[in-house]
Amino acid sequence: MPTLVMIPTALRKYTDDQSEVQIEGATVGDILGNLASEFSELKKHLYTEDGTIRSFVNVYLNNDDIRYLQQNDTAVGDSDTLSIVPSIAGGSI
Amino acid sequence: MSTTLTNDEIERYSRHLILPEVGVKGQEKLRDAKVLLIGAGGLGSPLAVYLAASGVGTIGIVDFDVVDVSNLQRQIIHSTKDIGQPKLDSAEAYINGLNPFVTVIKHNTRLDSDNALDILKDYDVVADGTDNFATRYLVNDACVLLGIPNAYGSIFRFEGQASVFYAKEGPCYRCLYPEPPPPGLVPNCAEGGVLGVLPGIIGTLQAMETIKLILGEGDPLVGRLLLFDAMKMKFREMTLRKDPACPICGENPSITELIDYEQFCGLGPTHDEPKKETSMIPEISPSALKARLDAGDDVFVLDVREPHEHDICRINGTTLIPLGELGTRYKELDASKEIIVHCKMGGRSAQACAFLQKNGFENVTNLSGGISGWSDDVDSSIAKY
Numbered sequence: 284m285p286t287l288v289m290i291p292t293a294l295r296k297y298t299d300d301q302s303e304v305q306i307e308g309a310t311v312g313d314i315l316g317n318l319a320s321e322f323s324e325l326k327k328h329l330y331t332e333d334g335t336i337r338s339f340v341n342v343y344l345n346n347d348d349i350r351y352l353q354q355n356d357t358a359v360g361d362s363d364t365l366s367i368v369p370s371i372a373g374g375s376i
Numbered sequence: 377m378s379t380t381l382t383n384d385e386i387e388r389y390s391r392h393l394i395l396p397e398v399g400v401k402g403q404e405k406l407r408d409a410k411v412l413l414i415g416a417g418g419l420g421s422p423l424a425v426y427l428a429a430s431g432v433g434t435i436g437i438v439d440f441d442v443v444d445v446s447n448l449q450r451q452i453i454h455s456t457k458d459i460g461q462p463k464l465d466s467a468e469a470y471i472n473g474l475n476p477f478v479t480v481i482k483h484n485t486r487l488d489s490d491n492a493l494d495i496l497k498d499y500d501v502v503a504d505g506t507d508n509f510a511t512r513y514l515v516n517d518a519c520v521l522l523g524i525p526n527a528y529g530s531i532f533r534f535e536g537q538a539s540v541f542y543a544k545e546g547p548c549y550r551c552l553y554p555e556p557p558p559p560g561l562v563p564n565c566a567e568g569g570v571l572g573v574l575p576g577i578i579g580t581l582q583a584m585e586t587i588k589l590i591l592g593e594g595d596p597l598v599g600r601l602l603l604f605d606a607m608k609m610k611f612r613e614m615t616l617r618k619d620p621a622c623p624i625c626g627e628n629p630s631i632t633e634l635i636d637y638e639q640f641c642g643l644g645p646t647h648d649e650p651k652k653e654t655s656m657i658p659e660i661s662p663s664a665l666k667a668r669l670d671a672g673d674d675v676f677v678l679d680v681r682e683p684h685e686h687d688i689c690r691i692n693g694t695t696l697i698p699l700g701e702l703g704t705r706y707k708e709l710d711a712s713k714e715i716i717v718h719c720k721m722g723g724r725s726a727q728a729c730a731f732l733q734k735n736g737f738e739n740v741t742n743l744s745g746g747i748s749g750w751s752d753d754v755d756s757s758i759a760k761y
Contacts, residue, residue: 292535292605296700302608324703338555346615368603368614370553371532372509373418373570 286314286359289366297325306365311344312355314365329367339370380404385477389431402591403431407477409590410434412499414487414515416463417441418575419505419529419582421453426583427503428471428478432590435471436481436499439463446761450572487511489634492518501589503527503582505575509556510637516541516549517634520624525596527585529578534571536578536604539597539616540585543625546598551619551626556641574606657729658741660716662750665743669693676710678717680728681747685720689759691750699724702731711737718743718750720761 285305290298298304299322306321308314315336319326331337342349343366349357359365379400381389385407392398398406411432413420416439427435443451443458443466451463458466464482471480483495487506496502496518504515504526512530519526525542528549541548581602588594601614624631660668668675677694679686686696697705699719709715715737717725722744729740743749751758 292533302605324700337557339553339557341552341614343614346613348614348617350619351617366603366612366614368537368601370509370512370557371530371535371537372512372556373507373531 284361287364298322311349311357341368397593405590406431407433410499412436412502414438415505416467418450419579421451422576422579423503423583424453428475434479438483438487440486450575497522501525501586503586510641514637517624520548525589527582529582531574531578534606538581538602542598547616547618548625550624551622558642659744660741661744662753666754676713676715678715680719680724688761699728714739716741719746721746721748
């Protein structure tokens with residue numbers, strides 16, 4: 284069963300404007316890897332050149348930050364949702 | 377002991393006073409509270425209006441900008457008559473008109489590492505409504521060092537975030553995002569756009585959290601990140617944790633005083649490393665480009681804005697390839713030709729020039745000031761947006 288991945292506004296231009304995509308994978312790392320293969324432009328916005336998730340992008344499994352679970356090794360079940368949440372700075376301009 | 381509120385105040389705040397969670401004691405707390413708003417813009421406007429209406433006794437505002445007509449689509453504390461006036465003055469006039477019991481303190485300055493602690497130290501709550509990462513990290517760090525809660529809100533297009541960063545009780549902004557994105561990777565509001573109602577929603581959430589913090593009532597958003605998607609009309613909530621390794625609020629903090637936030641956010645100039653990317657890019661002014669086009673010079677003008685910006689206005693004879701598509705489409709361009717690149721203001725086109733240079737284009741020039749400068753200097757019939 285594919286997992287629902289929520290794409291933030293800032294990254295939707297790399298997912299053909301989709302706000303939600305369904306991606307296969309048993310762990311967070313598998314799903315993000317498959318997501319990056321499916322949408323190649325997204326990859327550099329998610330990962331640094333050495334392959335770690337960028338520090339201004341957080342990934343949540345349901346409501347929990349994967350940094351406090353088992354990171355990329357966190358197992359993902361059928362009913363789980365993965366959310367990508369980058370920092371945004373807007374407000375005043 | 378009876379209340380120190382005057383009869384006029386009692387009448388004004390009667391709907392608060394009959395709420396058990398506020399009451400006379402709560403209203404006195406609001407009156408005695410000092411709240412600092414960072415920015416009198418999209419988020420700062422609804423914050424200032426509701427905090428003033430609610431009776432927060434002292435509202436400080438840090439801002440150095442003047443009101444521009446393009447602000448009025450969302451910055452509801454300013455009016456058409458205020459265009460060209462300092463935002464601080466129009467915000468103060470609005471607040472004074474709304475509630476004479478509020479004292480406004482105007483900090484007419486750009487918040488920086490030299491003045492932040494001095495400005496923030498007198499306030500009970502800070503509400504951050506800035507538009508850039510450097511100030512976000514500065515406000516966070518200053519709040520952590522001073523032990524002040526920060527009612528945080530941020531917006532992008534149709535999406536908003538809100539939280540309360542209070543290092544004494546929970547995580548700070550650095551626990552959430554240890555580092556900012558490199559410049560250029562995430563567009564700002566001027567480039568990305570923002571729906572006018574959105575800052576109203578996120579700013580009023582910040583106002584609500586500010587008031588709860590002052591009253592000491594309810595569950596503030598400490599340790600929670602609220603995500604709002606206006607298009608789906610959905611709120612979601614993520615759990616935030618205090619990072620034991622956080623460089624400022626963690627167990628062994630490495631940041632014990634304010635740092636250089638421009639440098640931290642990659643905005644340079646750093647002392648030993650001049651900004652390479654843009655210093656190597658030749659620039660041409662709008663009037664010089666006009667003269668060359670009029671003279672029939674064979675130059676190729678590339679517009680790297682988004683299609684919806686191109687719909688608003690364009691320079692005739694240009695070719696549109698949005699910056700985000702340049703990586704896959706640059707081979708459509710003729711590297712043997714001179715290419716002049718423009719965007720709205722000159723920032724994205726400088727990135728495009730740097731990219732083209734890296735990919736073997738030797739003759740690329742940036743149009744300084746973008747189409748906005750073209751409108752100023754060459755053709756005033758071109759709309760500014």
